[in-house]
Amino acid sequence: MGRSIDVDDPLSLAIAPPANETHEERIAREKREAEARRVSDEIDEMLRQERAAMKKRRPVKVLLLGQSESGKSTTLKNFQLTYARKAWAEDRSSWKAVVQFNLVRNINTLLDIMSREMGTRAPRSDSPDSDLDYDEADDAAAGSADTDMNPSTAPAPFTEHHHVLKLRLGPLRRIQEELEARLGSGASELVQTSSSTSAGPFDSPRRPQEFYVRSNNWKTALKNFRPFGRAEGRRSKDFDTGEDVTEVLATCREDMKALWEDPVLQDVLRKNKIRMEESSGFFLNDIDRIATRDYEPSDDDVVRARLRTLGVQEYRFVFEIGRTAGHEWLMYDVGGARTSRAAWVPYFDDVDAVIFLAPISAFDEKLAEDKRVNRLEDSYLLWKAICGCKPLAKTQIILFLNKIDLLEKKLASGVKVKDYVPSFGDRSNDVATATKYFQQHFREIAKQSNPEPRPFFVHLTTATDTKSTAATLSVVEEGILRDHLRRADLL
8 A cells, every 4th residue: 555645745745756656666765765764873873872972071070169268279289189190290390489479478477467566666675674665566467367366465575686587588578579470369368348248159149249350270370480491592581580589588598487486476476366377378387498499399388389269260181090090070160259159150060079178177267258257157058058059959069078187286276166166065175076066067958958869978188188188089089980970871
């Protein structure tokens, strides 16, 4: 029986067999149509295989989230150090200027604190016969990022020696300005905002403006610090400046050590609860090693070096070892300030995993951009917003409770969790109890906020400890890879 033809359908008429088709012609036509279907099916299969291969080759996409100075960039550097050693080695020497900048800024911070304590008074003579007195220390003396500095009621016994140190270390102001200019806006630190801000990246109908011009990634910030080789027969202006920085630091090494180790200044820091050792980019205990003419940064130096992230920065590198060896990873490092968080949202699509960093040592600290907000409370609020985000409902979220080393030191120094977290109550003031309490609170927030059931992955980390972090990352890598393959329908 022949096929019925819809005479009103032009397509049916076009593909209809000829009206006077013979038996032999019909057999030949059907053979041609079968061959055409075979070719079409082969093409479809090739396209299907190509799509599957593209899914398999798609970079593993990971988003690093958390408030400013939570350890996001440090964690990213640990990924590179552990899994992309070749690219890491190529960039390591360029971090020399960043480490030097961090050290210079540390010293200038000490000089600022000392100047405010000394005020406009003339320094007291070292002579025991001196009868010069001090007024009260300046109220504006700078504290650490977490603690407002309350000047001591009695003036510190500064002497002529301290005034001489200030003068001899004066060139470091110029060095800091030069390095800031070359490093760009990443060398700037957060300033307090005058308006109210919210924790989550979705709470404001308008995107807040960034306070600084956004920089590109580290490669852009560091490219000016790669000197020309001798074979090229010329030296760049930036290289000459780099030598100048190194020479000034080497010349000032003994004075820098004397300032940092000075018992009077140490007493001022202690009385005003200024814990510089807890700040990012702290290198004052490494002056002897860094302030030399032949200094080259170590892996640990690079991991500890501080260069603030602005906006959202993208890093691509191919893993050289591990289960994903040969596979490209695409990692996004974000600026964590409240004014930066609205920029995160476009990067939530098609991401394989989120690593959320919460610095639990900051339970007694305030946000640099908003001194009214406790940093731990801000982490809770931000964690709630991320867990409850619908675009991330099926995304693996991994929690890093970071800066465990600083938490241990802080509790050992006598700081009480219950003084800043009333709900902690009369629990034992030790690291194990505190971390268990914080972990449980994050777990409860996730359980209540997740749009659908999701596993709770948590790790206790010290991101500046490269060995322990490498062990953590091996576990994280395997979990992210498994989820990545499942998304690509390969498991």
